[in-house]
Amino acid sequence: MEFNMSDNIFLDEAIKKQPGITQHFFDMVNNNDLSHAYLLNGNSGVGKKATAMSATMALFCKNKTNEKPCGECNECRRITEGQHPDVVFIQPDGQSIKVDQVRTLKAEFSKRGVEGRLKVFIIVAAEKMTDNAANSLLKFIEEPSGDVVSFLLSTNKNLILPTIISRTQVIDFPALSNHFFDTELSNIKVNPNDFNLLKSLTNSLETAINLMDDDWFDKAKLAVEKWFNYLYKKDYCAFTTIQIEIMPLIKDKDNKQNIINMMLQIWRDMLSIKYLNSPKDEIDFVDDFNNINHFVDNITSVKLISIIQIMLECNNKMAINLNFQNILESTTLKILSKLK
Ligand SMILES: [Zn+2]
Known part of the structure; x- marks a missing residue:
């Protein structure tokens, strides 16, 4: 796969570290084949977040070339900077991801909930969700409407509730070459x-x-x-x-x-x-x-x-x-x- 490098740090990192998985996501976005929920599992530093960000850009970018998002348009830029209204991050608040954080996420999404508008959320260190948080999340990732895509990132999927695992597509990231x-x-x-x-x-x-x-x-x-x-x-x-x-x-x-x-x-x-x-x-x-x-x-x-x-x-x-x-x-x- 040949890609020209862009100035976008996440795109560059994803393409450098995990070219195969990144291309796979671009293909799925292009073919409208994306599932509701993914669990990206692998060691820290293997490019999980960069891949999730790149897939998200592919979903929103208005200026793609050969499936690849541009990394520079207004949509891509706001995603990269964490400013996109339809893309939300959750990461541990201290040692864990608490149920209130998941509730806030749900509330925010329903507030913004323009019918049919695509929303993405990315949960960093998903293995740190408390059981309450995980259970609260379950309904959300099962949402049948098709307009929410979730990426759960984890360094150890064994610590994630089986009920969550069974509702996500698990992608194991290989160690860096x-x-x-x-x-x-x-x-x-x-x-x-x-x-x-x-x-x-x-x-x-x-x-x-x-x-x-x-x-x-x-x-x-x-x-x-x-x-x-x-x-x-x-x-x-x-x-x-x-x-x-x-x-x-x-x-x-x-x-x-x-x-x-x-x-x-x-x-x-x-x-x-x-x-x-x-x-x-x-x-x-x-x-x-x-x-x-x-x-x-x-x-x-x-x-x-x-x-x-x-x-x-x-x-x-x-x-x-x-x-x-x-x-x-x-x-x-x-x-x-x-x-x-
Ligand atoms: Zn773009």
């Missing part, structure tokens, strides 16, 4: 040597941005490298590294999981270099390739696998909410005794 994700990571100034490790931690651009925030990722990587190097030298400083270097980086549950994943990955790198002769660009800790490569000759695969097993047990301990520092310290001691 590897190449595209790399480009996005370059755009946020991630060092290319860190792409693999970052992608082991997340496939969401938004999460990647959060990880880079405040240099958290760099600091965590450095701490894990230190821990690993001490461990490898069978130096008990690996133990104190937990309290001194790693614990100050832990503010929430995600931090904990990311640290464990990083610790696991560096041992996995070692295994894949030893077993598969993996080249530098295929491992996660690219900067440590020479270092790790030097280590692998002095450890048996059996030992390596049992260390990875010890690392994996951290996840079970996390699941039963053991103290995080204790988990890491006992894991470190176990690995040290394996290496002895």
Whole structure:
């Protein structure tokens, strides 16, 4: 599919990130084939909102070329700016989308309700609807009159009431292609040597941005490298590294999981270099390739696998909410005794 880029941020993003799904919506609009309600499901950053906005522009645009909305006319512009009277957004008010927000939406639409005039609403983070809000919404999306189209956006459809799911067309958005994700990571100034490790931690651009925030990722990587190097030298400083270097980086549950994943990955790198002769660009800790490569000759695969097993047990301990520092310290001691 070839499209010329427009100046419209949503159109550009939708066409770049999800060309297939976006074209599918343009086709459906063109053929008058659109359903009443869609659930766009997928990771944050995969272009759900941009796609919903583009489909909405396709519905209203008076200046389309080959099914594609112009992105610039009065209709497109007002949709993009959130100023279109017939297009309404709902997003969480604090932690949830409350029943009052859905009621307001309904009231607004009925006030504006010029017979036969098309209306669109877009619910961002639909999984955050309270049960009351979801039930209140149900009737609305069942509206048979055909003049309301709803887009529910969600990062986790499992959290959405089955009654809602059954009344929507669910479209699962694929993760961004590897190449595209790399480009996005370059755009946020991630060092290319860190792409693999970052992608082991997340496939969401938004999460990647959060990880880079405040240099958290760099600091965590450095701490894990230190821990690993001490461990490898069978130096008990690996133990104190937990309290001194790693614990100050832990503010929430995600931090904990990311640290464990990083610790696991560096041992996995070692295994894949030893077993598969993996080249530098295929491992996660690219900067440590020479270092790790030097280590692998002095450890048996059996030992390596049992260390990875010890690392994996951290996840079970996390699941039963053991103290995080204790988990890491006992894991470190176990690995040290394996290496002895
Ligand atoms: Zn237009």
